[in-house]
Amino acid sequence: MSGGIKRGISLYSFQEELFTGKMSIEDCVAFAASIGANGIELLPEQNMPTFPHLDDRQIDEWKAIMARHGCEMTCYDMFLDTKLRSDRLMTDDEQVASIRRDLDLCRRLGIHNMRILVFVRPDILERLVPYAEEADVHMGVEVHAPWHMEHAWILRTVELADRLGTRHLGLLPDMGIFMKHYPPVWRARFEREGARKDVAQFIVDQHEAKIMAEYTIYEVAVRMKGNPAEVRMAETLRHSPYSNPKRIRDYIPYFHHIQAKFYEMTPDGVDPSLAYDEVIPELIAGGWNGYLSSEYEGNRWVQDVEDVDSCEQVRRQHRMFERLLTQSSHGKAG
Amino acid sequence: MFDKYLIVDGTLRNTGPVDAPDGFAFDAKLGYYRGLGLSMVEELNISIDDEAVDRTAVRFDEGMGPIGLDAMATAYDRRWPFGQAATILVTRPGGFPKGTHTLSLQQKLRVSYLPFPSFNNDRKTVSL
Numbered sequence: 001m002s003g004g005i006k007r008g009i010s011l012y013s014f015q016e017e018l019f020t021g022k023m024s025i026e027d028c029v030a031f032a033a034s035i036g037a038n039g040i041e042l043l044p045e046q047n048m049p050t051f052p053h054l055d056d057r058q059i060d061e062w063k064a065i066m067a068r069h070g071c072e073m074t075c076y077d078m079f080l081d082t083k084l085r086s087d088r089l090m091t092d093d094e095q096v097a098s099i100r101r102d103l104d105l106c107r108r109l110g111i112h113n114m115r116i117l118v119f120v121r122p123d124i125l126e127r128l129v130p131y132a133e134e135a136d137v138h139m140g141v142e143v144h145a146p147w148h149m150e151h152a153w154i155l156r157t158v159e160l161a162d163r164l165g166t167r168h169l170g171l172l173p174d175m176g177i178f179m180k181h182y183p184p185v186w187r188a189r190f191e192r193e194g195a196r197k198d199v200a201q202f203i204v205d206q207h208e209a210k211i212m213a214e215y216t217i218y219e220v221a222v223r224m225k226g227n228p229a230e231v232r233m234a235e236t237l238r239h240s241p242y243s244n245p246k247r248i249r250d251y252i253p254y255f256h257h258i259q260a261k262f263y264e265m266t267p268d269g270v271d272p273s274l275a276y277d278e279v280i281p282e283l284i285a286g287g288w289n290g291y292l293s294s295e296y297e298g299n300r301w302v303q304d305v306e307d308v309d310s311c312e313q314v315r316r317q318h319r320m321f322e323r324l325l326t327q328s329s330h331g332k333a334g
Numbered sequence: 335m336f337d338k339y340l341i342v343d344g345t346l347r348n349t350g351p352v353d354a355p356d357g358f359a360f361d362a363k364l365g366y367y368r369g370l371g372l373s374m375v376e377e378l379n380i381s382i383d384d385e386a387v388d389r390t391a392v393r394f395d396e397g398m399g400p401i402g403l404d405a406m407a408t409a410y411d412r413r414w415p416f417g418q419a420a421t422i423l424v425t426r427p428g429g430f431p432k433g434t435h436t437l438s439l440q441q442k443l444r445v446s447y448l449p450f451p452s453f454n455n456d457r458k459t460v461s462l
Contacts, residue, residue, distance in 0.1 A: 019417040045368040080446060084374065
């Protein structure tokens with residue numbers, strides 16, 4: 001593997017097949033191994049039906065599945081139900097206890113990275129740092145669109161990690177922040193829901209020109225008297241930033257794992273939307289050596305009209321990774 | 335999310351005595367990419383031919399026993415696991431109406447990281 005970057009897959013990618021029962025967890029792991037993606041990211045609340053209760057036998061079975069296929073568990077995606085109750089939010093103590101439960105499970109599974117939902121408050125995470133250090137788990141706050149590496153909310157975690165001098169708190173970038181082009185599968189879905197072709201093209205053109213979302217939303221909703229599908233499509237621009245790939249290198253000390261989000265891969269192995277061809281060279285140049293963990297999120301955009309084939313989509317993304325990792329490392333050497 | 339899969343095909347059946355059904359039931363999945371505690375399933379809105387079923391007639395059972403929507407709000411120790419079908423029971427004397435009808439299910443979920451509720455909708459043409 002070039003540049004020290006490793007290829008992996010999040011079980012999130014197979015949500016369609018896992019939901020419908022077409023594939024089992026072990027099928028997913030076997031598929032990952034078959035394409036050389038031996039790092040498995042999991043969502044216990046998706047993949048473990050008895051969550052949060054796991055006995056040692058279940059833990060052993062997870063480890064055995066990985067061993068059978070030559071894979072390792074790379075990252076634990078946590079959730080936090082601050083709205084568990086309808087009458088009040090979780091108290092700070094309850095939030096800390098919930099994440100501590102996850103850190104314990106992470107340690108029992110032998111996982112060293114935890115994806116922290118971006119909405120979790122830095123002061124809650126500060127209280128958890130001693131536990132994370134003890135469990136040797138890196139808590140990475142998910143840098144998810146429309147946040148980006150230098151958003152003020154994200155920088156609070158960076159500043160906190162610096163102040164504490166800890167190596168167990170930082171970031172976990174989601175590649176959705178590098179949306180250079182509007183995803184064709186999004187556009188197609190909105191057109192099926194009633195968006196007119198010329199209005200959809202206008203929205204795509206506005207995104208391509210990187211015009212601030214609010215201008216486009218106003219144009220579509222008010223001046224063009226957009227229908228509901230058109231307004232919803234325009235509103236997706238609020239969550240579709242193309243942040244600067246060159247900035248990611250500065251934050252390499254703060255992340256060990258990447259969620260390689262994507263919505264669609266073309267048959268010839270091109271991501272028509274996210275700028276992997278610009279991001280991967282930066283990661284290699286910066287000497288980053290974690291897992292690029294596939295996160296296929298296209299199923300929800302096409303499942304109304306076609307059978308979802310998550311394996312084929314992930315396979316194509318990994319072909320792209322192999323190509324970009326090879327090209328970029330050659331470029332670096334040259 | 336997963337809208338078209340919410341009502342599980344072929345699971346609609348009447349409940350109670352065969353000659354005098356007291357309601358009907360069908361299996362349903364949660365429209366979310368992970369499992370969720372029952373207290374965060376705020377509503378299970380059911381309608382037949384767009385006529386809403388009274389919410390007090392609806393009960394839910396993920397395998398731990400039937401529970402009404404009001405009681406679900408405080409069922410903090412019960413979860414609806416990802417991808418797993420639960421049973422939705424509706425009290426309705428006579429059971430499901432004869433002939434072909436549209437059965438609709440809307441799930442309103444309280445997802446902590448979203449500022450607004452999440453809605454999932456399925457509509458299926460069914461008959462008994």
